Amino acid sequence: MRVMVIGSGGREHALAWKIAQSPLVSALFVAPGNGGSALVATNLAVDITDHAAVIAAAKDNQIDFVVVGPDAQVVAGLGDDVRAAGITCFCPSKAAGQLEGSKSFTKALCDEFDIPTAAYGRFEDEASALAYLYTQGAPIVVKADGLAAGKGVTVAMSVEEAEEAIIDCFSGAFGASGAAVVIEEFMEGEEVSLFVLSDGTAILPLTTAQDHKRAFDGDTGPNTGGMGAYSPAPVMDKVLYDQTMDEIILPTIRGMAQRGTPYAGVLYAGLMLTEDGPKLVEYNARFGDPECQVMMMRMDSDIVPLLHAVATGTLEGHDVVWKDDYALTVIMASNGYPGDYGKGSEIRGVEGLDNATLTVFHAGTKRDGDRLLANGGRVLNITALGASVREAQERAYHGVDAIVWPEGFARRDIGWREIARET
Template structure:
């Protein structure tokens, strides 16, 4: 098979690494890719916002499958335009991608199909939103309705913070994504990420993870795209997975099909495991980043075969097997992230770090300048390790981190703290 992978981040590097191991693969292209992805694929300068250019590339190169990594092209309808050109694509249509593209759409779906989620209200008027907060009180969660690169969510523990978040959305900080806000009740519990491959009718459970959104140790500071992750998530035992499938995933697939927008691709449920059970926080319509970087090293089966099975509607007869080891990834970010990351600094020692057994270094925001690896984004490298436990994976990952010479970078030193605490307590 000839495959085109869309994207340029750490998630896409992990996908390229795994797809490249498939015996089904003939040739892998990546648009635009990055220096790490270039080890596994031919990177091509293709404007992925120009859907007809993508279609032309696929036709000209005999592409058998397009794998879309990030959410923005899906919300923009890339899968629709590829399908219209009879080019198979792993990823949902624009109508199905509303599950991520509009938080209000997803909340309404939950209400309609009795899917457990936090109580909410939707607003297009700042004054009405402010009055609602003043009436219900805090803590409360304020979300920009549309895509906001992981930065349009505020967990407000004071009324002042909630009102400021509303003003930020309606002032245009997130563009059209903030033209509507969703305000939700605050849920107590433990967050987890749950993934399923979907073919429109069948959902195949595809692993669990937990990530660390806040930039600072002890889960402090502003939210980021993710500073690290580990898999599996201890809170997601077999009984909880079964319950999530029954109460959340299966009603979602049924509802989308009934709406005429069957979901194909990977469905990523962000969950809060409360005292009453699982509650849906949000849906994403692609692999998480950095969760993908801990799922791929644990997957024993052929990712490309599973993706093809999803596209062909064959998931009911397929399964996914996982290594018993835990995986943990540490994000190395550029100084200034998540506000204004400093770009252009040189990075050394990546080869030595990645040479350790059980360690993979996935590139995110990197570039090459005169043969030297440099930082070219906020989240720059994902240092990933396998281990017999989360503690062992953590130790291996940080040993690799310490071999990378990049004074302008930083990372959290407490990735996996919740699971490691459980392990230390023997739970």
């Protein structure tokens, strides 16, 4: 099978790294890829926003199976266009991708099928949003309705902070994604993520993970696309897991099918574990980033048959096997991220780090001859296995400390919640 992965981040390098291990794969391409994916696949210089160019590249390279990584391409309907060209594709439909592309779409689905989530309001003008804020008070959560690269969410602890977030959205800080705003109640609890595969009917649960969204230690600083993660998340015990499947995941998959927009892909449920049980924070219609990196490190099964079964409606009867180890990833990001940051600085010390328990996934990198250069906000994902979260963390930070990159930074406390519980 000739496979093409779409995307250029750490998630896509991790997917390519795992797919490359499959005996079913005879050739692997990543479009456009990065400095790390070039080590396990052939990078293709393709503008992935140009669906015709993606299809042409797939046909030129005799691709049998396309795996779409990024949220923007899911929401833009790349999967639909690739399938229309006669190529098998792992990617939810554009209609199903609204679960991520529109927060108000997901909220309406929750209302219709009694899926527990935060109370909310949706607003298309600043005055109405501010009026609602003043009736609710703080703490409160302000979200751009559309995609914003993980940065369109403000957990406001004061009315003033919420005001600023609302004004930012309507002043164009997030482009068209902020043309409407969803304002939610602040939910107390611990966040955790649950991943499942579905072909629209059958559901195959994958695993859990916990992400770290804030830029700095102690969960401080601005929201980012994610500064690190670990998997599995033991806080998600069997009782909570079963409750989430019964009250959130199953009603979502059934509801999407009832609406005539069956969900076929990986579904990533961001959850808040509240005193009243798990509640949905948001859905993502793709593998998380950086959660994908820890999941690929832990997965013992060949991933290709699973992805292909989702894409062909044959998931029933499939299973997945995981390593007993925990996996933890630490993001090294460019100084200034998630704000303005520079590109082009040299990174040294990455080569030779990979071993049986440590892998460096590349996100925002490119190669200039023998030099590895930073080419994005989140740049490297140092990912390790361990018998405990603490051991995985120690191994990951050993890798971080071996990398010489003065223009980058990393949080030093990834996994802190679970490590506190382990001691």
